[in-house]
Amino acid sequence: xxxxxxxxxxxxxxxxxxxxxxxxxxxxxxxxxxxxxxxxxxxxxxxxxxxxxxxxxxxxxxxxxxxxxxxxxxxxxxxxxxxxxxxxxxxxxxxxxxxxxxxxxxxxxxxxxxxxxxxxxxxxxxxxxxxxxxxxxxxxxxxxxxxxxxx
Amino acid sequence: xxxxxxxxxxxxxxxxxxxxxxxxxxxxxxxxxxxxxxxxxxxxxxxxxxxxxxxxxxxxxxxxxxxxxxxxxxxxx
Numbered sequence: 001x002x003x004x005x006x007x008x009x010x011x012x013x014x015x016x017x018x019x020x021x022x023x024x025x026x027x028x029x030x031x032x033x034x035x036x037x038x039x040x041x042x043x044x045x046x047x048x049x050x051x052x053x054x055x056x057x058x059x060x061x062x063x064x065x066x067x068x069x070x071x072x073x074x075x076x077x078x079x080x081x082x083x084x085x086x087x088x089x090x091x092x093x094x095x096x097x098x099x100x101x102x103x104x105x106x107x108x109x110x111x112x113x114x115x116x117x118x119x120x121x122x123x124x125x126x127x128x129x130x131x132x133x134x135x136x137x138x139x140x141x142x143x144x145x146x147x148x149x150x151x
Numbered sequence: 152x153x154x155x156x157x158x159x160x161x162x163x164x165x166x167x168x169x170x171x172x173x174x175x176x177x178x179x180x181x182x183x184x185x186x187x188x189x190x191x192x193x194x195x196x197x198x199x200x201x202x203x204x205x206x207x208x209x210x211x212x213x214x215x216x217x218x219x220x221x222x223x224x225x226x227x228x
Contacts, residue, residue: 029203031210048220061209062220080190100209101219108219111209114202129194129202137201 003038004057007050016040021054022118022125025084029114029127031059037125039063039094039118048099051116063096064110069144075130077117086122094118098127099141109138 001021002013016038023036034053042048047068053059066073077087087093096118098111112135118125155163162172162184170186185193 028206029199030206042220046220059210061206078189078192080192098206098209100205101212103219105219111202111205113198114205127202127206129192129198131192131194137205 003052003054005040005052005060006057007040007052007060014040019123022123024125024127026126028061028116031056034059049096051096051098062099062101063116064099064141066095066097066110066112066115069110069141070112070135070139073112073135075115075128075133075135077128081117081126081128085117085119085124085126087119088121092119092121094120100138105142106140108140108142110141111137112139113137 001016001018003016004013006012007014020038020040021036022039025035027033027035028037031053034055036054038052038054040050040052042050042062047064049063051061051063077093085092094117095115097115100109100111102108113133114127114129114137116125116127157163157173159173159176162170164170168188169191170184172184172186174182174184176182187193
């Protein structure tokens with residue numbers, strides 16, 4: 001399907017396959033009116049992916065794989081979430097966290113408190129707010145990716 | 152909205168398997184115990200608002216973030 005996005009600068013139309021589309025239920029916090037998003041790679045060299053709203057071209061969130069910068073990251077997916085997503089085995093899950101880009105590189109952070117879990121089998125997704133989590137809402141990532149020296 | 156008055160150690164039962172109990176009151180601070188099955192998600196309300204706010208901030212600069220992204224990209228190898 002064709003999708004309008006501002007990811008590439010101005011209005012662009014890109015092609016996304018049904019494989020890339022995920023439905024959020026409940027909707028992503030802050031975007032209660034939006035349900036469907038496409039998962040789009042940022043580029044070959046980039047660790048980032050974009051969660052582009054299908055319904056609102058202006059809404060796109062950068063995502064990062066948490067294990068890239070936090071090897072010890074982990075959480076228990078509550079049974080009712082696993083069930084709602086239609087997870088049958090661990091391989092069904094794609095885990096990403098929302099990356100917040102800010103002016104200062106040191107301020108760029110990833111949200112480890114509320115990871116997004118995608119089920120690649122059912123194409124359902126939801127953001128899981130972890131209870132009693134040791135992981136923060138804003139985890140700086142720039143230095144942890146081994147980047148600070150050359151910044 | 153249902154509004155109930157409770158004293159310390161009194162509780163309310165929701166849907167027969169969730170019990171919310173006032174444990175203690177100290178000035179403006181009320182300690183509340185929630186006894187619920189693991190399938191029930193119990194979160195502080197402001198935490199959800201913080202997550203929603205962070206999502207909105209993350210979505211607010213798909214283009215403005217290009218420079219920072221490029222740096223992340225360069226660093227990642």
